[in-house]
Amino acid sequence: MTEILESRPFGSQYANVYLSIFALFCFKLFVKISLNILTHFYVVKGNRKEAARIAAEFYDFGQGQSSWADRSPLHEAACQGRLLALKTLLSQGYNASIITIDHVTPLHEACLGDHVACARALIEAGANVNATTIDGVTPLFNACSAGSATCTEVLLEHGARPQAELCQPSPIHEASSKGRTACVEALITWGADVDFDIPHLGTPLYIACISQELQCTRILLNGGANVQKGRFLDTPLHAAAQKDCPDIIKVLLDFGANINARNLELKRPAEMAPPSSRAEGVLLRHEATPHSLCQLCRLSIRQIMGRPRLHLIPQLRLPTLLKDYLQYR
Numbered sequence: 001m002t003e004i005l006e007s008r009p010f011g012s013q014y015a016n017v018y019l020s021i022f023a024l025f026c027f028k029l030f031v032k033i034s035l036n037i038l039t040h041f042y043v044v045k046g047n048r049k050e051a052a053r054i055a056a057e058f059y060d061f062g063q064g065q066s067s068w069a070d071r072s073p074l075h076e077a078a079c080q081g082r083l084l085a086l087k088t089l090l091s092q093g094y095n096a097s098i099i100t101i102d103h104v105t106p107l108h109e110a111c112l113g114d115h116v117a118c119a120r121a122l123i124e125a126g127a128n129v130n131a132t133t134i135d136g137v138t139p140l141f142n143a144c145s146a147g148s149a150t151c152t153e154v155l156l157e158h159g160a161r162p163q164a165e166l167c168q169p170s171p172i173h174e175a176s177s178k179g180r181t182a183c184v185e186a187l188i189t190w191g192a193d194v195d196f197d198i199p200h201l202g203t204p205l206y207i208a209c210i211s212q213e214l215q216c217t218r219i220l221l222n223g224g225a226n227v228q229k230g231r232f233l234d235t236p237l238h239a240a241a242q243k244d245c246p247d248i249i250k251v252l253l254d255f256g257a258n259i260n261a262r263n264l265e266l267k268r269p270a271e272m273a274p275p276s277s278r279a280e281g282v283l284l285r286h287e288a289t290p291h292s293l294c295q296l297c298r299l300s301i302r303q304i305m306g307r308p309r310l311h312l313i314p315q316l317r318l319p320t321l322l323k324d325y326l327q328y329r
């Protein structure tokens with residue numbers, strides 16, 4: 001017996017080991033697939049409890065997620081962007097606006113996950129685009145938070161309120177603080193107030209400056225945001241100086257920010273900048289070399305036109321060069 005074993009080539013003794021490992025792998029895969037099919041079957045059949053039990057056992061939910069008992073299969077499908085499952089559930093008569101204890105709807109989940117096809121399907125099935133959770137969060141807020149420009153557009157096209165109610169989480173502030181430029185642009189286009197002032201946060205422009213978001217700062221200013229409005233007496237320029245952002249400071253100055261504005265502590269922006277920082281350098285240089293005449297003209301033309309008419313600049317009968325200049329291009 002031993003002779004036979006020894007006479008076999010070296011590799012073949014190990015072939016059995018590899019084979020068993022492979023078999024084990026296949027078995028595990030088989031078990032996983034069948035469990036998934038089983039879960040799907042239960043979900044589709046509407047046996048929520050059983051689906052919940054199986055899913056809770058085999059999907060690893062992160063912390064902070066709501067429990068399965070509270071979330072419906074529709075929430076789950078929307079959260080994971082499973083369009084087919086979602087449509088199946090909807091066709092079975094699931095209420096598209098079904099809510100959890102916290103009043104989270106499937107549309108909230110779809111927007112947070114940037115699943116635009118799911119969001120569309122839910123809206124078509126009658127989901128409420130203005131739904132608010134108990135924390136005042138709307139699907140639009142979630143879309144802005146996730147930076148989903150397409151979900152933002154879809155919601156706005158279907159009549160979502162671009163502006164939060166007072167004292168509720170504001171989509172434009174969220175988008176501005178996270179540098180979601182496309183979302184900020186969409187919100188402005190659909191009529192969100194660029195100067196919406198939340199007492200403890202300030203304006204979107206102030207938030208963009210504090211968060212050092214240059215592009216958002218530009219978009220808000222181009223959308224007609226008041227360059228002087230920040231938080232209480234702190235102007236956006238104070239925020240940019242404090243954060244040492246020379247690029248943002250230059251943009252704010254181009255849009256006519258007042259370099260001598262004083263905040264609650266009676267400090268000017270230059271005094272807010274870290275000593276001998278680049279921000280301080282830019283501010284001091286600007287004091288020595290004020291605006292050029294053409295810049296002053298641009299500011300006064302834009303002021304005379306007023307915010308509601310700024311979007312009409314491209315239609316003015318002026319050379320393209322001038323129109324671009326008026327739009328800071």
Ligand SMILES: *[C@@H]1O[C@H](CO)[C@@H](O)[C@H](O)[C@H]1NC(C)=O
Binds near residue numbers: 095096097098
């Ligand atoms: C769907 O659910 C929402 C929120 O719970 C409720 O207001 C609405 O009446 C429900 N619609 C139907 C058709 O049951």
Ligand SMILES: *[C@@H]1O[C@H](CO)[C@@H](O)[C@H](O)[C@H]1NC(C)=O
Binds near residue numbers: 130
């Ligand atoms: C959402 O709210 C806005 C403002 O309150 C309203 O004009 C709009 O009709 C609402 N949309 C839907 C679909 O209810």
